[in-house]
Amino acid sequence: MTEKEIFIRKAIPGDIIRISEMESTIFHSPWSISSLEKELTASFSFFLVAETRDRDIIGYITAWNIHGEVQLNRIAVIDNNRRTGVGTILFNALLKECDPHHPEKILLEVRESNTSARSFYRTLGFIENGFRKNYYRDDNAVLLEYIPVKGQKM
Numbered sequence: 001m002t003e004k005e006i007f008i009r010k011a012i013p014g015d016i017i018r019i020s021e022m023e024s025t026i027f028h029s030p031w032s033i034s035s036l037e038k039e040l041t042a043s044f045s046f047f048l049v050a051e052t053r054d055r056d057i058i059g060y061i062t063a064w065n066i067h068g069e070v071q072l073n074r075i076a077v078i079d080n081n082r083r084t085g086v087g088t089i090l091f092n093a094l095l096k097e098c099d100p101h102h103p104e105k106i107l108l109e110v111r112e113s114n115t116s117a118r119s120f121y122r123t124l125g126f127i128e129n130g131f132r133k134n135y136y137r138d139d140n141a142v143l144l145e146y147i148p149v150k151g152q153k154m
């Protein structure tokens, strides 16, 4: 999919039920509706959704900007829209949104067993630079870092 076929915008309260459904389908530990709602209002939070022309939400990304470091908390695309570039478009939209805050780095942790996401992050330019044993109840965490290039065209 190209940037012309999907529309990226800030999440709004009316999106939360749909995002909560996606959370339950996609993640081992889905965020609650109240946690998702907090993401909408927190001053340090970025929360973007990807919509089709028919206004179907097919993906979202959430991150926190904390003292110049951006912590990427969630990125998800519905199963039948994966490998079509939506995740990359969401990540690029996050970079653009963060840009005025001049983040020094973007950090995240991912389950060691989540090889698809690790491959996705590597393709984006993240490097794996840490490991936390038993970080999750049933898995280890791999820590990743992305350094935005100054003046990067996004």
Ligand SMILES: CC(C)(COP(=O)(O)OP(=O)(O)OC[C@H]1O[C@@H](n2cnc3c(N)ncnc32)[C@H](O)[C@@H]1OP(=O)(O)O)[C@@H](O)C(=O)NCCC(=O)NCCS
Binding pocket: 026, 073, 074, 075, 076, 077, 078, 081, 082, 083, 084, 085, 086, 087, 088, 089, 110, 114, 115, 116, 117, 119, 120, 121, 123, 124
């Ligand atoms: C990770 C995720 C967001 C990627 O979204 P996506 O829209 O499929 O990603 P893109 O289509 O932009 O992929 C870009 C590139 O990343 C790599 N990539 C993405 N998914 C991959 C996979 N399953 N296996 C190998 N490489 C993959 C590829 O290089 C891909 O380019 P290509 O399709 O031309 O080969 C999606 O798989 C997802 O929602 N996973 C479940 C939720 C999750 O694990 N989130 C991350 C933890 S918070």
